């Protein structure tokens with residue numbers, strides 16, 4: 001049994017077991033997650049839905065190694081996160097995961113190209129190689145003509161496409177997205193969704209998408225719902 005679980009964690013891009021999280025609010029401990037188990041397979045597209053405040057962002061941040069659980073274990077690409085030092089964790093995260101948020105979090109003083117190249121430069125890829133790869137990624141998301149634009153000169157949908165290109169720069173096994181279309185109008189959200197589906201098909205990258213958008217959830221391989229601190233499978237259409 002123990003061996004099976006360990007084997008499963010090795011083949012999953014991301015997994016967690018019995019994850020709990022509580023926050024201190026004044027003198028009280030508020031339990032947000034009370035035993036979350038999850039395993040994301042290679043190439044899988046998973047949607048996490050749930051009411052506002054149910055803990056979706058909290059869970060996503062812990063799966064991404066950005067925050068520590070109060071109890072439980074997390075594995076990124078088969079490696080347990082807890083024993084890693086801060087710098088080991090940052091390096092492992094940079095190599096294996098990409099992140100996309102509701103607000104693009106692009107660096108305003110840098111061009112689209114420089115923003116996309118950033119994770120590669122942080123990973124010590126040679127600048128010329130990083131720029132070449134960034135240019136190629138921007139072309140893939142339909143922004144070949146926008147490489148020199150700064151975020152302020154781009155539309156909302158274009159910024160989010162730059163953020164997606166940036167998340168893909170290091171060729172991660174999995175991209176974690178927190179309401180990636182939450183700030184976009186429906187037509188632009190649809191374009192971004194089609195882009196994500198195409199990238200998943202072409203690269204076999206896994207996606208974990210927190211979303212309110214039923215259309216997005218319906219296009220994923222699996223939908224889970226966060227409720228009362230635990231994940232439940234959602235059968236059929238969400």
Ligand code: ADP
Nearest residue numbers: 023024032050051052053054055056057058059
């Ligand atoms: P969701 O993304 O599903 O809307 P969140 O994960 O952002 O939910 O938040 C879940 C709950 O945890 C909320 O009640 C929120 O107030 C609380 N919470 C989130 N982050 C913190 C924090 N850093 N300190 C205290 N409480 C927090």
Ligand code: MG
Nearest residue numbers: 056057058178
């Ligand atoms: Mg949230």
